[in-house]
Amino acid sequence: MSALLEVKNLCVNAEDKQILNGLSLSINPGEIHVIVGPNGAGKSTLSNVICGDPRYQVTSGSITFKGEDLLKQNVDERARNGIFLSFQSPVEIPGISMSTLMKYALNSHRKAKGLPELDAVSFSKLIRECAKKFEITNEMLKRPVNVGFSGGEKKRLESFQMAVLEPSFCILDEMDSGMDVDAVKIAANGVNLMRSPERSFLIISHNNDFLYEQIKPDVVHVLVSGNIVETSDASLLIDIKNNGFSRFLNKGMN
Amino acid sequence: MIELVEKQSSIKLLEGEQRIIVENSLAKSTSVEVMPNSSLVHYRLNKGNDNKLSVKVHENASYKLITLQIGNGTLDIDVSLEGAKAYCQSDIAYALNKEDKMTIVSNFVHNANETTSNQLIKGVASGNSYATFEGKILIPYDKKKVEGNQQHRALLLSKSATVKAVPALEIYADDVKCSHGSAIGNLNQEQIYYLQTRGISKEEAYKILTSAFLREVTDGIDAEDLRTSFEKEIAECLLLNV
């Protein structure tokens, strides 16, 4: 089976500082990967680079998505190709409701697939079905994007968007940082509801073991100093829970 | 250590120097230069005089000004942020009464990237007085990562007092975050009522809340004696019992 996402020897700079040092990673369809590591290791950088955040410069290496050179595509092209980022702190956009944003986003996706725009009735139906899955009320959909919502509600809204746009690859950035147990449960629920053999997940995490009771990841990577120093199955998480990151810290230095 | 400075027309810090100075007797015109990596905390009292203050803040330097303007007179403040990461915090409290006419004009120019300025101006006008506050923030072309904020709040205590506010933003660059706000009016009636329900007379409530209003500025003074003397000047001017 060919990989959905293939990262090879990726080196990435931000503001002239090197953050990723020849990172390689391979994710197959249907897999759930988790990346853990100490702060400043480069975890968020990886997720942002895959999405095409212009603040980061790729100095060498490659990223292939669905067999295509991802680095040749801009942010929205990658999004329309099936990449979705669930933000750690989703930004507010005053004056634009969530429904309006979804209408434009969905129609952009559909246009790229050669499909006509969704008519108002079908769109409402779709939105309501997806909203129901994540306990999003009509009132929440009418409010300006991310304005006045709690952390947990924002995460639910990100998951709701995932359901509407049906991406093939979902990156969940720091999905458990600064969140209470209930909020983590909601985020995990998002993953479980969206799991499928055609969809892969990359979860950037702070190693919250409550999270892993909810989601059973297939692969776990440890990221230290801009490189993946160990890859294994979910049992690696137990190791880190018991022993911390110390045995990996030296491995990070090349 | 607060240094007392009198009628100085020029104050210049050495690189890396940190000073706290208080001026209660002012020259007609004072220029201040805060050299790179230094920091100056500047307290001033201007009572009934015309006065001009020009400040240059250089790279990575910080300038904090707390000034009290009482009665008649004008105050002209020019601040230019000349080097990256220069920072300025300017707090002005003003009080006037009887037939006083006061004009405060401030001009803040961000001549370098990554500079920040914050201004808080709070004033109280009573009697037949007329106060004018004109505060401009100018951000020239091609500046990046600049932040400029200005808040002006004024209280009118009598039927024949007037406050005129002219805040201005002149912005020629886009990588900026600027804001200004100005509110002129009266004390919060709910607060007055609250004090009355605690047995305090209306007149007394006005005095308490008025002094509290200006204390947002004077509380920033890190020296108790100086703070108290500023509060005293305000109380005298506005006829609040000390």
Place this chain on the structure above:
Amino acid sequence: MDKEDNKNAFAAVSDEPYKYGFVTDIESDVAPKGLNEDVIRFISKKKEEPEWLLDLRLKAYRKWIQMEEPTWAMVKYPKIDYQDIYYYAAPKLKKGPNSLDEVDPELLKTYDKLGVPIQERAALAGVAVDAVFDSVSVATTFREKLAKQGIIFCSISEAIKNYPDLVKENLGIVVPYTDNYFACLNTAVFSDGTFVYIPKGVKCPMELSTYFRINAQKSGQFERTLIIADDNAYVSYLEGCTAPQRDENQLHAAIVEIIVHDNAEVKYSTVQNWFPGDKEGKGGIYNFVTKRGLCKGYKSKLSWTQVETGSAVTWKYPSCVLKGDESVGEFYSVAITNNYQQADTGTKMIHLGKNTRSTIVSKGISAGKSQNTYRGLVKMAPNAENARNFSQCDSLLIGDKCGAHTLPVMVDSNPTACVEHEATTSKISDEQLFYCRQRGLSAEEAVSLIVNGFCKDVMQKLPMEFAIEATRLVAVTLEGSVG
């Protein structure tokens, strides 16, 4: 790569061609070029005006030649040669069309192109239209329907003939000719405009609207509008204008006067897309307008709502004088400048009466090499007991070659009155752009969406028909079509 895309999205703001650029070739009946007492007499005679009006025009002209053109606004433009303008141009028509059939078919075609609903379909939409073309009113629709309720909706020229007392009593009350340089010029040479009178207790059943264009070369347009809402009356008035592409600048110095009596309400909405000048800043209309309303009575209410996207230079301050106790003034505005446009606009709220209220919401968007200035005045007079004002002025900068300036003035002389003003200036945040693009929107779509959100508070205040045109206009001014 995306930094480039974002830059290009911003660059695309000026790529949409002005879609209303075309010219109608109709014989114009023009006055000799230039301005002097003879031209004024010519205009007055052509319009068959009464003596008192000619007197007023001459008085204004004599005052005007002594005045100096003001220079305090933050706009720069080449000196206007006032002698190089035609002050009167009317298409040759048979004397007064009684129905649409009698209107020159070429003109009707012009209005078709512009989308002016002058035909029967306008009846279904419930919009009455007074179409002004080159200084003379061409057709007024639905006059009979409105007349049944006593509503007068006609051209100023007709009102002067048919309702001389009403006009004489009210013209120049709110904006006297001495008010400012351009108001003085307008009073001397005003061509035509709209007159509206809503009688006591009548709520005008349909939105009133006027479309007008400047056509003939170098014909300045000096419209004069007078709207009177008597006690307990209501009217919503829409003003929208377009203009053809030209190389020489064209001056537009209009006056709008509104008088609102006890318990009456007037809503005045404008969607303005005058030709803004081409990409190099050539051509374009100078829009110097004096708009003012007097809230004369108890609980009088006046709302100004505007979306300004055109003109090379815009200089206007729709204002309210809140004289009556408990009167209310509102100003909602979106002003967009692009390429080399310059705007110095805002409002004045003068609180004279007790318990008066005013609200100002101004959204400015600067792009290209333009300069966009908000200038406002809120004044609380000594007798304005308990008056309240709230202003919110936000500016959005698109690109780093434009400027956004906020210059409010607040004067409070009453201790029970409150003035509150907040302003912010920033650019579209990179985070917002990235978020929208990560959801699949292109950079241009993202900018358009965010800008629409920025203007939401103002757009909501527009009457439905205008809200749709206005949203389209914002998109057209800033980028390609929205997805």
